Amino acid sequence: MEEIDRRIVTLLARDGRMSFTDLARETGLSVSAVHQRVRRLEKRGVLRGYAALVDYDSIGLPLTAFVSIKPIDPAAADDAPDRLAHLSAVEACHSVAGDESYILKVRVASPIALEELLNQIRTAANVSTRTTVVLSTPYEHRTPEPAGEDGGGPEERA
């Protein structure tokens, strides 16, 4: 991955609807060249898609939580992600190192809805759960700077 591609990715990560015309202006390339690069980045899977960022309070899902899960039978086949995929409230599922197997991020309408969801998670995946309720979100969906060719990576913001 090269400088201009990284720039395109960063720009689109910050504004997913930016036009090719604007991208061309920002990168100093022609519109066609940018178009070609974006299509290639999409095909290579570097750009995995585009999403609107939604205010969940506004759409009736004001309660966010992280749910850590652990199989009740430690020998069980670890297909928890598949078993939970049908639950719309589960926004993300990460396999993690540590005492628990997965961390889920969930969005629900209310404490009662959370209780029901936890019951569904437990029965669907045969797991125990530990829930951390989110009180507020100072920021989210920021875009980490791509790392250079070296593995060091800039942790400081430009």
Next chain:
Amino acid sequence: MEEIDRRIVTLLARDGRMSFTDLARETGLSVSAVHQRVRRLEKRGVLRGYAALVDYDSIGLPLTAFVSIKPIDPAAADDAPDRLAHLSAVEACHSVAGDESYILKVRVASPIALEELLNQIRTAANVSTRTTVVLSTPYEHRTPEPAGEDGGGPEERA
């Protein structure tokens, strides 16, 4: 929030670059009407922006982790989010209930970069950290179904 608006929000959450023409077809409205609704949803803050979904492996940040932080001085002013905002690697910051104060989601290039980042977090915000490394991510950025006017909310996927 009404049925058609919820539909527009869901469609754009799933494909942030969907054209007004396509949105019009999906909702049965005219292009102008959809346009007007989208602009209103943006102004009301229901649609907070648009983002490209990036494959972090491809841009040199293959290591994701959740970092829970706790102030060393429990009486300290709780400005940790501000003190950490300059760290590009910090993708999200959630204030949470429980033993720790915040959960951060971070993306780094390597274990060494993670170590350096944790040091920066500790000194910048005067906190202790507890880190959970993400091994893999079965899914992420899914779009929970908006809840109806009732607070119940559908946890099952359509």
Next chain:
DNA sequence: AGTGAAATAGTCCGAGT
């Protein structure tokens, strides 16, 4: 809030370097 139409702007592809 909605429609339709017209002007502007962006997307996309082919040919050429």
Next chain:
DNA sequence: ACTCGGACTATTTCACT
């Protein structure tokens, strides 16, 4: 891999219902 140019499609605004 990039540029240019042209055909096509989408966005945006406005007058009207």
